[in-house]
Amino acid sequence: MPRTLLSLLLALVVLPAFASDAAVPTIHLAGDSTMAEKLPEKRPETGWGELLAARFRDGSVRIDNRAKNGRSTRTFIEEGRWRDLLDATVPGDVVLIQFGHNDQSIEKPDRYTPPADYVRNLQRFVADVRAKDATPVLLTPVARRRFDEAGHVLPSHGEYPDLVRALAARENVVLIDMERRSSAVLQERGAEGSKALFLWIAAGANSNYPKGAEDNTHFSPLGAARMAREFAFALRESGLPIAARLREAEGAR
Template sequence: MRLSLLIKLAPAALVGLLAFAPVAPPKTTLYLIGDSTMANKIRATFPETGWGMPLGTFFDSTVVVDNRAQNGRSTRTFLAENRWPPVVQALQPGDYVLIQFGHNDESANYPDRYTTPEVYRQNLIKFVTETRSRRATPILLTPVTRRYFDQEGHIKETHAAYSAATLAVANEYRVLVVDMDKLSRALMQQLGDENSKLLFMHLAPGDHPNYPLGRADNTHFNELGARKMAQLVVNDLRAQHLALAEQHLAKPLPKNAVAAPTGAAAQPTTP
């Protein structure tokens, strides 16, 4: 008799216990679309590292980074290969999309990926407007610099037309923007020609089994360089008072690590 009564009461007791169980905090997804400087890498190319790979370590467990960036893609080929629609379909209100292209768009010697500045601009507008149509927040980023110094030891500007187009779209459509071209050049200049190699894929023969002949690459980052670029992004978003970066960091960043705001556009409304 007692056993049957306990069996009958068990479901109700379980419901009561569940009512007092802690509710998991909602997740915010941070989508990344872009090129090889941001993309995830395979083991065979290690220590090459896209800056999107360590980005999630800066945030707490309520932020999920979904890195859709791909090697060799421009805005045009990212769209042509149907890589953008799945992101749009997955977006939920309150999500974010970090948009950084330019390296391959400007490659006039590669007609399979080259995109004129005007078409590049139109493609950025498409990313922005379709992100907003899903009540998510777009964030534009100018392309990170390539490591090229002149004979006087000054870092060269390598993305002028495409960075300008990105900033213009951000201003016209009132999109939050991180000027990574400017921020990364400032970091390279601070480090200097020789020390800045420590952030890129500069390997002597025999340094790593994946590159037995060595490598001298002034575009792609190693682990240290990728983390430095991700930190520049997070610092600048926090400096621009984006709630995502102010309230959901894994741990507070030192105040002296916060870069001055670079945003040329007015702040969007944060969901």
Template sequence: MRTNLLRKAAPLILPGLLAFAAAPPPHKTKLYLIGDSTMANKIRATFPETGWGMPLGTFFDTTVVVDNRAQNGRSTRTFLAENRWQPVAEALQPGDYVFIQFGHNDESQNYPDRYTTPEDYRKNLIKFVTETRSKQAIPILLTPVTRRYFDKDGRIKETHVLYSAATTAVAKDYKVTLVDMDKLSRELLQKFGDENSKLLFMELAPGDHPNYPLGRHDNTHFNELGARKMAQLVVADLKAQHIALAEEHMAKPLPKNAVATPTNANAQPTTP
């Protein structure tokens, strides 16, 4: 009896099993991050320092793969000179994304090994953009995240004037989606205030963490909370600009207060 039932069912079951076995895996969108230490992956010895690129993948579903190529201490010039960009450019596939955020080290005139003039910074950004597009991938430009500096009246200072302006100009001239993280991060820190904004950065008293027995006072690099807040700003702004990456591949809805007003009203929405 059982044998007869199996024989009768086989013609119905077998095609379904074959179709399941032959089904292609779901398409994966690759998201490359190129930039500096504020975005980069960190090693265990520097924990709790966290680049905002590290938690970024948690905002997306499993169809998005984040490949974080950002490196500590790199400017646009040194990122190119060390051949860190070329492997990314060669690997790009149509529909991939490249998040491009530099500026901190480009503007460091006290460090001639990494300093880049605003003119050369602009040229380097254009290179990243045009070579990304040549592979039918999608560039996203981001202004550098702010440093935590307040004036005596408790107002956050603007710390990347020339390089944020250069990034914004390239985005406008080449019709690239822009996330103005300089502005967005300053607004966030202003809401936190001078004292509470320390909760987002590597502000450690002696004995707070075994990796920093003497403490650390760092107004540039984020801890875990700060990195996640910055990543949330990025995703919320892309969603506000109706960018497909943020609208179609979210792991779960963002909190209502996370959805930002678009910072790049003139940009053309881009889709893969």
């Protein structure tokens, strides 16, 4: 077979593969420990972003999880993490932005971000993503496991979730209200039943936590899976094109 003809046939085989690969969008995750991938020494702590890929059809999206423990909007920018995420973003991608846990930690000056700065940082994130012809999605922070004596879930992020909601409305950005959704899940399970969703470990039950753990912020694998499921339900309702890539089971409870 002439070399030129062979080259042409190879090109016809290879090019569609590249075209198909390029059509797969990436979902980038910018956030904190509740979303982040965990180190082996932290297991069974699990970020809900780690289980997000399972909510989509195989091969229909890529997940780029850049969320990191302890980060606020301010430190995510200062450490160059936002710049790196943006450099990896191309037209057609989606960027999930979920901060608040650390921004509102006024007792931790290494990460605290005053409300006005928090809003400015989120505005920057939205503008930067749109400038890349990608889609920003704002998320309120997930609820901590806090109940009052009557068994009602208590809010634990102050004004920060409302600031996200207001910005999303003002900038016409899709909002996934993870605080309200996660709070409803906790309320449904109750003060005792909700422990299974978090890093509650008996002493001696896990070598990473020889003294046990009673962590009401970070998720167990079960809790992370439930939060990823809640996100998928909300994404389906959002009408974003990427929702069409969810597994069919994500369409209804």
